[in-house]
Amino acid sequence: MLKKTFFFLILVSSLVCLFSLAQVRAQGINLDAVSSADTGPDLLNSLTFSHTVGADTNRLLIVGVSIQNPDAGDTVASVTYGGTNLTNVGARSRGIFARTEIWSLVAPATGTYDVVVTLSGTNTASFAAGGISFTGVNQTSPLGSFFSAAGRGTTPSVNVRNVNEGEVVIDTVARNSVNPITAGSGQTPQWNRATSRGGTADVIGASSTEPGPDGGGRVTMDWASTGNDRWAIGAVAIKPANPTAVKLVSFGATKHDAGTLLTWKTGFEVNNLGFHVYREENGELLRLTPDVIAGSALLAGSGTSLGAGRSYHWWDLSSLSSQPSGLGAVRYWLEDIDLNGKRTWHGPVMLSVTGKPLPKTVKPEFLSELGVRLDEQYDQYWRVHDLKEKLKRNPLLMKGKGALGSRITPAYAKPASAGNSLKAGTSVGTQSSLVSQSLPSSQSSSLVATMQQLLAGRPSVKLTIKEQGWYRVTQPELVAAGLNPGVNPRYLQLYVDGAEQPILVRGEGDGRFDPQDAIEFYGVGLDTLSTDARVYWLVEGTKPGKRIKVYEGKGAPLGISSFPFAVEKRDRTIYFAALKNGESSNFFGSIVAGGPVNQLLNLPHPDAASSGQASLEVALQGVTRAPHRVKVFLNEVEVGEVVFEGQSLGIGQWAVPQSLLLEGENLVTLVPEGGALDVSLVDVIRLTYWHTYGADDDLLRFTVDRPGQLLIEGFSDSRIRVVDITDPPKIQEIMGKVNTGGSGFTLSLTVNGSGSHALYAFTEGRIKSPA
Structure with missing residues (x-):
């Protein structure tokens, strides 16, 4: 059995690039x-x-x-x-x-x-x-x-x-x-x-x-x-279209007992993607760096100089014993690369000798490693390794080479920056399901502003919601937040963005708001550049407030076993300030450069019996002003490629067989094919597939396209509830029948009303509290 010991290797004398000095030149005017x-x-x-x-x-x-x-x-x-x-x-x-x-x-x-x-x-x-x-x-x-x-x-x-x-x-x-x-x-x-x-x-x-x-x-x-x-x-x-990317202050090579330490310091950087280091022997250059050592391009803005500069280093641990003079025939060169693909050479420098041991230095950060912690690299390495071993046993991989996916028109859209349209469950740096939700849009902006002013001038309790879910706030919590304990619970009203939302008020029947009472409601956070928090206001109105209706439907079984469900990976670990992106976010996920980039998506409860197609969508943000061509693989099977230009957004979407998917982790691999200057960032990876009506950790956001009866399985708690969130201002709770099934509990319920419905099923343990 392979022992899981992970090493970060300092590359020594790997022949990555070999060419004549006559080929070295800077590109500019x-x-x-x-x-x-x-x-x-x-x-x-x-x-x-x-x-x-x-x-x-x-x-x-x-x-x-x-x-x-x-x-x-x-x-x-x-x-x-x-x-x-x-x-x-x-x-x-x-x-x-x-x-x-x-x-x-x-x-x-x-x-x-x-x-x-x-x-x-x-x-x-x-x-x-x-x-x-x-x-x-x-x-x-x-x-x-x-x-x-x-x-x-x-x-x-x-x-x-x-x-x-x-x-x-x-x-x-x-x-x-x-x-x-x-x-x-x-x-x-x-x-x-x-x-x-x-x-x-x-x-x-x-x-x-x-x-x-x-x-x-x-x-x-x-x-x-x-x-x-x-x-x-x-x-x-x-004047050149783009100024010199790097102003070098120093560049030196020092021979130590166990290797050569190359150090350099910049006094000025602008649009600097990073560096390569080369060793010259007998008029030929050997590139020592397997990947670009990251510069400041993803730290400073476009055209913005990093005036204080930065310090860098690289170890050349290869042996020099084969050279007649030991030192004299060896020189080192430094190449910087900017966002436009301009390459500028610095050097050469000769070796100086010291008998001192190797000093302690921090491992250089490669471009492909930006935004990823060491423990995360270790964890993902073995997760990907184990997954690839599992994929070798997938019979679909034996069906031939070439692209398996069929291209379809992308439905990609940037996340909402404000307003009413939201993607519920989307959160920075995580994977989550997507169920389209809407908050009330019938209110004019002037009416909303007027209502907000009225609410601000009345006694109220501020409730901050950061994610989609079912919320409960008890009477003691509300009183501690400033609510009048003598309030008539029938007159409690909940507002968001100036519009009243229906709520449940436990114990309001007696006209008193007792310590054992509580309010419950469905809440949705925000997904904007500035905040993830949406504010709800609870007030005592002058008339009875809106309440969530409860019904128990009747109808024939739907005869369906799954529904479309989307999981996305939208990491926000790297800030690309050099991108002129208007009001959209400049935060992105992994860097795609130099070699394959693996991304893991966790797919709960895929329907193995479904004959439908899944859909894979990949959106990439160009970093360099160069052509981009990125091949996309799903579970080691090529599905297509994303082709785009410069600092634009490249989008690809393909239909893929549902049978290609695995329960749990699935592997999306991005391979840049456009050469050394093909550098991009992952904006979002989204996989839509057929999900069984099985709860994911006692929670399920799901859809049905017509009225009828269906069965939801996989709950660990018998206290199961379902709300219809199709129209948030008219949320309804649906009563169902709980049974014991398999290793847990099932819920049989019937959805009434025509058209498609979005529903939210949860157990008592998944009820949330405001932030």
Whole structure:
């Protein structure tokens, strides 16, 4: 027999990812396309050339213009791309000899279109122009400040200040000459054109780009040429769609007797999903981390920096004895990943040596482990293990491979945030049955407000209800809460949301509210972002209050053995503040990333004889701005997949055989198939199946679709009661006949009235008290 000892292993030297250093690069602002033209030997008023913009996202088009303007009146009146006007970023002139201008267009249309540069009025001149399109650019604030300079000589230059890491500086230079011009060190030339009119009427224009420095700072854009000619230059920084996710303060690797400790600290984080650690040997990288070490993306808001930073570590316990020099050939790299899939590399760092023993450190928290305590991981591991052993004996698993479920239109809806519609029994972090309930909706908001004010001004007892159920409050409890002991019990009234609710008042027949008396009623809590508590008010009215009617029905047996019953798992353990979710909740359950994620659902009393279909519904919230494809398995059988994009809500719902279900725990497995950036959160898993008319721990919320007689089994107490909660303002109690059956008690009752009915059966021991 397998001994149930659970180990959390620190992964060492597992070959997860192997590739060349040449493949390592950061993703941010990318060059899309370059085009240019000049007026040649002519003096023109406009210049037209074609430019092709690719289909990548977050696009920006920059057009630079270099003019030789002998009358100092030749300025650019307009620049268009496919008929769409560009916006002037800035311009600079050197007297009547040279002028440069930069124009921009956010989100240019994809495809090939004409760029048309038109001078003011009817002026003509020698000029050159070039278009450069980029992707990965901030669409709200794409550019920094415009900087420019002008002068005479061989080295045009301009300083661009306050350039952030991850930004790209672009310039355009104009020189009243045809002498070749060369971009400075660190700059990448993009276009370079000279007119050919001859003499002093020519201009050479050019453009280049340079990335912002590590840590940010100043960027100098300069050019070199010959001759003492006039020049003008302008430059601007382009901002990335998403800023650098991590600003690293320190990163080091220390060799100890039993392994290598890698530590790093961030001074700044924004949208940081987490980290991977790599070891470099002989020019190849070995990924050491089996999963992403969790960053701050699920702690801080979207675009919100974690200014104080965080500290992280990882142990590399692999042997280095196979290396000739022991240490010299080994280096370590760190990769951070943001919510957009951008990967930024840090390092490498070399080993330093210490003879000290391994210091005590806390195990790193992987992305897939967020929100799960160690004891919970231990418990679930063995529950899943035992369940899988049991499932191996399920004959349905032998019916072939492939998806077993048939997709149906999802009926998913977010939980009610306020108002009248509630899902009874839903509670944060638990599994529970769902029976749709309604509170009175006939009251207008103004009437409700008026009633609440009237109640607040009268002597009353406040009763706080947090969950669905049958409640009893005794006379001593009510008197202790402020009720007048001399009250006439017939005039007791119960209100919620301004509407009176029917109640039972035990002992009201004699007109006195004695210590042995009590009130009873059906109550429902709230399920909103701010509270789970609903307030009921008990007052002494001026007329007899509404009472719950009791009846004993008569009718023929219904001949049915089960009814649709829903169990859901809606954990709320992780707060995803980076999600712009409006008024809906930002709390979710388990992270789906890297590998299979197991979720357990407890199904009481499934009807093994039912020929009906069950329904499985899965709702996932995207974390990364990437495509998501998650396969869904029920009890080791594939039923379908949830496919969605970015930070949207992905929903899948499938019909599955009732015979696939087990009494007790059932296993739902979610397997991300969209690659390393396929990261999502479980919003809700709901399974609707055919439940026998058997009580679950002396309680049953159930439905019948027509009037008639039925039998409820499985009670441990003979004091069984049933109320019809179909219409809460008109709740009725149904009398039935209790018998001994099997190992407990049964209740035979008859439901009257047409249409579907929602009923609530319970024993004396399941009666609740207000919070």
